[in-house]
Amino acid sequence: MSTQTIERAAERVAQATPSGLSRRIAGLSDGAIAWLFVSPTIVLLLAINIFPLLWTIYLSFTNYRANQPGRAIRWIGTRNYERLLGSEDIWGYMQATAHFVCWTMALQVLLGLGLALLINRNFKGASFWTTVILIPMMLSPAVVGTFWTYLYQPQTGIFSYIVNLFADVGPLNMIGSVELAPWAIVIADTWMWTPYIMLLCLAGLRSIPDYLYEAAEVDRANTWQKFWYITLPRVLPFLMLAVLFRGIENFKMFDMVVELTSGGPGSTTELASINLKREAFEKWRTGYSSAFAIILFVTVFGLGNIYVKALNRVKS
Amino acid sequence: MRVLKTCAVAAVLTAGVVNGAYAQEKEITLCWAAWDPANALVELSKDFTAESGIKMNFEFVPWTNFADRMLNELNSGGKLCDLMIGDSQWIGGGAVYGHYVKLNEFFDKEGISMDDFLPATVNAYSTWPKGTPNYYALPAMGDALGWVYRKDWFARPEIQAAFKEKYGRDLEVPKNWDELMETAEFFQGREIDGKKVYGAAIYTERGSEGITMGVTAALYAWGFKYENTPGKYDMDGAVNSPAAVEALEAYKKFYECCTPPGHSDAYMVANLDAYKSGQVAMQMNWFAFFPGIAKDEAVGGDVSGFFANPRETVEGSTLGGQGISVVAYSDKQEEALQYIKWFAQPEVQAKWWKLGGYSCHKAVAGAPDFPTSTPFAGEFLKAMGSVKDFWQEPTYAELLLAMQKRVHDYVVADKGTAQEALDKLIEDWTITFEDDGKI
Numbered sequence: 019m020s021t022q023t024i025e026r027a028a029e030r031v032a033q034a035t036p037s038g039l040s041r042r043i044a045g046l047s048d049g050a051i052a053w054l055f056v057s058p059t060i061v062l063l064l065a066i067n068i069f070p071l072l073w074t075i076y077l078s079f080t081n082y083r084a085n086q087p088g089r090a091i092r093w094i095g096t097r098n099y100e101r102l103l104g105s106e107d108i109w110g111y112m113q114a115t116a117h118f119v120c121w122t123m124a125l126q127v128l129l130g131l132g133l134a135l136l137i138n139r140n141f142k143g144a145s146f147w148t149t150v151i152l153i154p155m156m157l158s159p160a161v162v163g164t165f166w167t168y169l170y171q172p173q174t175g176i177f178s179y180i181v182n183l184f185a186d187v188g189p190l191n192m193i194g195s196v197e198l199a200p201w202a203i204v205i206a207d208t209w210m211w212t213p214y215i216m217l218l219c220l221a222g223l224r225s226i227p228d229y230l231y232e233a234a235e236v237d238r239a240n241t242w243q244k245f246w247y248i249t250l251p252r253v254l255p256f257l258m259l260a261v262l263f264r265g266i267e268n269f270k271m272f273d274m275v276v277e278l279t280s281g282g283p284g285s286t287t288e289l290a291s292i293n294l295k296r297e298a299f300e301k302w303r304t305g306y307s308s309a310f311a312i313i314l315f316v317t318v319f320g321l322g323n324i325y326v327k328a329l330n331r332v333k334s
Numbered sequence: 335m336r337v338l339k340t341c342a343v344a345a346v347l348t349a350g351v352v353n354g355a356y357a358q359e360k361e362i363t364l365c366w367a368a369w370d371p372a373n374a375l376v377e378l379s380k381d382f383t384a385e386s387g388i389k390m391n392f393e394f395v396p397w398t399n400f401a402d403r404m405l406n407e408l409n410s411g412g413k414l415c416d417l418m419i420g421d422s423q424w425i426g427g428g429a430v431y432g433h434y435v436k437l438n439e440f441f442d443k444e445g446i447s448m449d450d451f452l453p454a455t456v457n458a459y460s461t462w463p464k465g466t467p468n469y470y471a472l473p474a475m476g477d478a479l480g481w482v483y484r485k486d487w488f489a490r491p492e493i494q495a496a497f498k499e500k501y502g503r504d505l506e507v508p509k510n511w512d513e514l515m516e517t518a519e520f521f522q523g524r525e526i527d528g529k530k531v532y533g534a535a536i537y538t539e540r541g542s543e544g545i546t547m548g549v550t551a552a553l554y555a556w557g558f559k560y561e562n563t564p565g566k567y568d569m570d571g572a573v574n575s576p577a578a579v580e581a582l583e584a585y586k587k588f589y590e591c592c593t594p595p596g597h598s599d600a601y602m603v604a605n606l607d608a609y610k611s612g613q614v615a616m617q618m619n620w621f622a623f624f625p626g627i628a629k630d631e632a633v634g635g636d637v638s639g640f641f642a643n644p645r646e647t648v649e650g651s652t653l654g655g656q657g658i659s660v661v662a663y664s665d666k667q668e669e670a671l672q673y674i675k676w677f678a679q680p681e682v683q684a685k686w687w688k689l690g691g692y693s694c695h696k697a698v699a700g701a702p703d704f705p706t707s708t709p710f711a712g713e714f715l716k717a718m719g720s721v722k723d724f725w726q727e728p729t730y731a732e733l734l735l736a737m738q739k740r741v742h743d744y745v746v747a748d749k750g751t752a753q754e755a756l757d758k759l760i761e762d763w764t765i766t767f768e769d770d771g772k773i
Contacts, residue, residue, distance in 0.1 A: 085427075173594070189595040280599055282541075282599055285743055300732075301731060
């Protein structure tokens with residue numbers, strides 16, 4: 019758009035502005051007008067994000083229970099934090115969460131990138147298969163959790179049947195076994211969200227100009243060298259962004275796992291967010307669960323910041 | 335003509351508004367769990383609507399979300415429910431936090447006497463503090479945990495012979511938990527009609543209350559107590575007594591030896607499915623489901639038999655069931671109380687039992703022909719004679735979740751010992767009672 023066109027458009031907007039309003043705005047400085055425009059957003063941000071965060075921090079130092087509104091709120095200092103950090107159970111939930119996040123990320127990156135490389139070859143029917151592969155991520159996590167419970171059913175589930183085709187292990191109790199249940203939730207999440215990683219990787223692959231590969235051909239680079247020196251560096255920022263999004267989401271994972279295992283057997287798959295929900299809305303220990311929420315927030319925020327710095331370094 | 339048309343439209347609109355307002359005044363909502371007895375109550379309540387002109391709406395929530403959904407509703411002072419058929423353990427919170435209307439004055443005014451109801455149900459479903467004449471509900475649905483077995487399999491000569499050869503006694507309804515486990519063990523992995531079957535479906539659910547209800551069936555049969563001195567919250571030596579440890583170990587052994595593969599997160603519906611599909615010889619479940627089983631095409635009639643929870647050292651059954659309360663936040667308390675008055679009548683209670691609900695009224699449950707009225711009525715009375723309930727404290731949800739975790743960790747996830755599980759449970763419960771100012 020040329021400068022003249024912009025000026026003409028500005029003139030038209032000025033003419034269309036009611037005279038009363040234009041007089042009022044005319045008296046304001048540029049800074050004041052800027053504040054005028056951003057203030058609704060700031061008010062919303064304060065009301066929806068900042069105030070609840072500050073309120074949660076306050077509650078985390080109290081004995082408040084949301085189901086007992088008449089009860090006096092007592093300041094108990096850092097007692098909630100001491101209980102949390104000294105609890106073996108909490109560390110168990112954090113370990114279960116770390117296991118889930120690390121393994122889902124590793125598998126989804128490998129499979130997602132592999133699928134993206136495959137789809138990027140533009141074979142006949144590539145569009146059809148792309149659509150088919152994307153279906154799992156379009157489903158609701160609760161639905162995915164529910165139908166994987168059927169797939170994992172030891173006697174009639176297809177998962178146990180397939181495993182028994184290769185190894186005669188009998189009915190495979192994926193959800194009820196302490197050893198297998200953590201992998202059961204990793205497999206279900208990987209099935210659901212690998213397409214998302216694939217999609218972002220595919221965007222990265224499609225953005226690589228052909229001339230880079232042509233130049234590599236001229237230099238007699240082999241397939242591995244082309245992947246290592248051209249494809250991977252170009253896709254890496256996309257891949258890291260996908261990992262950031264999925265990592266944060268999986269740290270907060272709740273619905274799919276609740277449907278699949280309810281956190282069991284015992285507390286084997288009780289992720290931090292599941293325990294947080296139980297503390298906050300089933301036990302109604304609002305002060306205690308606020309402290310837990312703050313610890314989780316600081317953890318995700320801290321790890322996220324470190325990761326974003328690494329991402330920026332990769333980009334630059 | 336135009337004026338006439340305008341008047342006609344105005345008249346129609348006015349009539350609509352008046353009608354709407356009238357209908358709005360004359361309807362109440364009853365909240366309960368979504369299960370067989372709820373359907374019976376819908377049927378029963380049609381008589382109330384016919385008599386009073388008050389339309390009944392129902393809000394039924396599946397059991398797994400029932401407590402979560404309804405306690406949130408009560409805690410937030412919601413007006414969705416005018417009447418609540420809440421679980422027996424909610425009575426403490428309902429009374430202390432002011433969710434339920436106290437009914438003493440209303441009962442006195444309307445001549446409703448709690449002496450007309452089975453004492454165990456009045457104590458469990460209506461009173462707070464326990465054992466005092468402060469009523470917050472009318473006993474609505476008596477229930478306890480019981481067992482169902484494949485009577486037809488038990489009667490087969492070849493199965494009886496195999497059982498006698500193995501255990502040196504006749505195959506019959508188990509009289510204690512040792513016999514119960516032996517029977518389940520006998521059926522585990524046995525081939526019947528060309529199909530592999532399993533011993534029993536027991537409660538193992540993790541998310542809501544399932545495994546606690548199952549484990550307490552064993553604990554109560556071993557004489558379990560929550561406190562050494564009632565009301566003192568002195569749990570050490572009671573909750574983790576040698577008998578309690580033995581009972582918990584027995585439940586774990588039962589889970590490991592005699593349940594179908596993958597039965598690690600099962601509650602009411604999962605047990606019903608396992609039983610109705612011919613997968614198990616026995617199932618643990620609430621008496622509330624027994625009318626449905628007795629009428630079932632596949633396992634009804636003479637196919638199934640019923641028995642109360644067997645004793646080990648004492649008679650003891652886990653209490654189910656609920657009372658009906660008026661929600662304090664309701665704007666239609668008058669109509670809700672009218673429903674309770676109607677529901678308390680002996681003839682309505684008789685119809686309630688006939689339709690599949692478990693009446694707690696002595697005129698029904700105390701009638702001479704009651705024990706023989708259905709194949710399970712006698713066992714129901716036997717179970718109700720020795721019921722014991724979980725904590726009914728205002729903090730019951732917190733106490734329940736702690737037990738869910740500790741016993742599931744031990745029984746299903748095989749973590750630690752029974753002694754450790756019960757010791758840790760006391761630690762959790764102590765924190766809860768300390769926070770609540772009870773100790």
